[in-house]
Amino acid sequence: MDRPTISVVIPVYNSAEILPALIEQLLPVLHELAAASEVILVNDGSRDGSWSVIGDLAARHPDVRGIEMMRNYGQHNALLCGIRAARFSLIVTMDDDLQHPPEEIPKLLTKLSEGYDVVYGTPIKEEHGLWRDLASRMTKLALQNSMGAETARKISAFRVFRTDLRNAFADYRSPFASIDVLLTWGTTRFTALPVRHEPRRAGVSNYTFMKLLTHAFNMMTGFSVLPLQVASFLGFACACFGLLILVYVIGRYVIQGGSVPGFPFLASIIAIFSGAQLLALGVIGEYLARMHFRMMERPTYAVRSTTSPEEKV
Template sequence: MDLSLVIPIYNEAENIPLLISAITNSLKDTNFTYEIICVDDGSIDGSIEVLRSVAKIHSHVKAIILRRNYGQTPAMAAGFEKATGKIIITLDGDLQNDPADIPLLVAKLEEGYDLVSGWRKNRQDDTLTRLLPSKIANWIISKITGVKLNDYGCSLKAYRSELIADLNLYGELHRFLPALAYIEGAKITEIPVNHHARRFGKSKYGLGRTFRVIMDLLTVFFIKKFLTRPMHVFGFFGLFSLILGVMIGSYLTFIKLGLGKSIADRPLLILCVLLILTGVQLFCFGLLGELLMRTYHESQQRPIYRIREIVNN
């Protein structure tokens, strides 16, 4: 199989037949063999029935029905697990992504990239509630992760299947797939793609996701910087706290024993104890992190490096 198209579905009953038709038309003049994997994430609007009927009609459509609404990341993970194509394409089920851009993504991927991300350059969404927050978020994410993209939120992306095999998705990390792929050593690029206004249904995105995005961003930042060396971050702050606490303790000891003054009513005494305890705890966190990191890699036989190619005679 050349292509696997993974499409998370949540309450998109009216869009599904049109989307399948648009994908089929965009690929009919190519030589690609492909499959369309639609993952229903607990829809309650009749999308499940529509997917069942479409899957029975079209041999290249596979419908995966999840037991309840898990979220977009688990839905994508379910689709990735069942995908058999050499290249995996993701897109939304709301018809805002244009299936006509799929051949362009594949062509760009074949230039030697591992991931090609779509950029909704002329995005058809509300300015205040969608466009402005998105621009701010994209700038922040690019700065923190080190992967500069204009549009992290675009679901239309193309991946090599071996890259997807290296990625483990949890929480709501689907929006940070380029950053996670970069951690695995992937070559990433971005191309402008079409974007259409929503015709049917309601958007599932809003400002309410801001907090979760921030938490996931901090997770990605830690994974990128310290996944294989957690002691470097915990140990540094632990050592700093411990040294500062010992210095303050030495000063208070001199005051008590050398000068004979009382230190019981000094706030520095509480700060000294707090810093020493914090330093010891951070060291313990670092050691536990090192043990967990080794368990994580060794239990999965997961290497701490990725080889792109081996050249010999």
């Protein structure tokens, strides 16, 4: 069986301490697996000297390439940049903290060869805290509408997919990116298998509860009409509730000859309808904001420099 060619894309943020160990552990695995390989380190606005470390690694290892973003754009935007720069037939994405062991990559490739287009390495046991796990579950819930429940439950930043899939989103231009959703534009052949998940070697995770929550919200409003459907359903439910109240008030007036007393009751009804209207307006406003950003053609990312000056990204 011919060995594949592999591009590994790794978004980097404040990981100067870990990068040398990551490359030292990753390159031997790639050299054994692939006929040709490369590691693309995308520096996403790090503030700790990560770009300097990437430059040193690229100078010492011909297989390592570095891309420096103009500022911090977010993990998925950095991934998209690296994916578009990849030169080989398969792309592996992984985190920069060695929580995804490179030794697990062969398992993903074996599963991919069974006819799938995307394979996720789902952690057997995640080494996160309560809030991070909760935020991860919310993110996966947001993905269900785009990917299907079974696939969304097993997504991970540790994935391998065929490079040809990027043709499906080659023209995508938006500041809000989700690699997992974009991959669904090119295929439905997803699968996942359990892999080891190691503790972070140094520092703390940069993906906080609020960042994951924001990412989930961006996915729901940027790639799905589910919030609009929820707002419509809520508005319909409130209208039905108001109609029932009206029938009750008129019925009581006809039968007993009096109206329903009490300001709190009326105030609560007004609050329910006002809240439903504001919620619907807020959801519509989020969609209008995204249309506004698309009309401005705001880029998904911008590259400051690369370790190969002649290279275009």
